[in-house]
Amino acid sequence: MKIILTNEVSGLGAAGDIVEVKDGYARNYLIPRRFAIRWTKGGEKDVEQIRRARRVREIQTLEDANAVKARLEAVKVRLRTRAGDSGRLFGSVTPADIAAAIKEADGPAVDKRRIELSAPIKSVGSHSFTVRLHPEVAATLDIEVTAA
Incomplete structure (x- = not known):
């Protein structure tokens, strides 16, 4: 088809x-x-x-993508969310939540569709994710999820 x-x-x-x-x-x-x-x-x-x-x-040039990647990797992303006593979250952290946390940490605006999670984030702690900025450029970041 x-x-x-x-x-x-x-x-x-x-x-x-x-x-x-x-x-x-x-x-x-x-x-x-x-x-x-x-x-x-x-x-x-x-x-x-x-x-x-x-x-x-989308980001047009490779140089722009590399500049945004450098800005992204300099940002410390933290997200406070509701969690139980065992550290398990009520729900999970979505790409939209991550995009909002990046913007809140004074990072560049990131489209939530560009954020790739290797596995759903369902517990507090440090987790890695990837942001595809350009077909040739991807930024790998860490997010610190804490209980609210």
């Missing part, structure tokens, strides 16, 4: 790309989660609009 990606999908492509995928993957995963829309001749017009919006959001 031919689809148009509306969001970046790891291993598949970026927003605005037209890709061919298996029918079940498109119908059961990509389209319901609004990562993609079906390709049509009329939808071809939407591709340029999606690409323009992507260009506005």
Whole structure:
């Protein structure tokens, strides 16, 4: 099935790309989660609009990405959240929470879709995560989760 990606999908492509995928993957995963829309001749017009919006959001050059990476890695990210006596969180820490904590720590604005967690954060302590700034640049940061 031919689809148009509306969001970046790891291993598949970026927003605005037209890709061919298996029918079940498109119908059961990509389209319901609004990562993609079906390709049509009329939808071809939407591709340029999606690409323009992507260009506005993303970091354009490698030098800019490296500068943002340096600013990010200089920031100490701390997040206070509710936790039980054993150190287990009520819920989990989401990429949106991390993006807000980075902004609160006077770091650069980071899109929550660019934050990659290796595993869900469900306990207090220090955890690592990655921020994809550019296809060639990724910043690895630590977050200190404490009980409120």
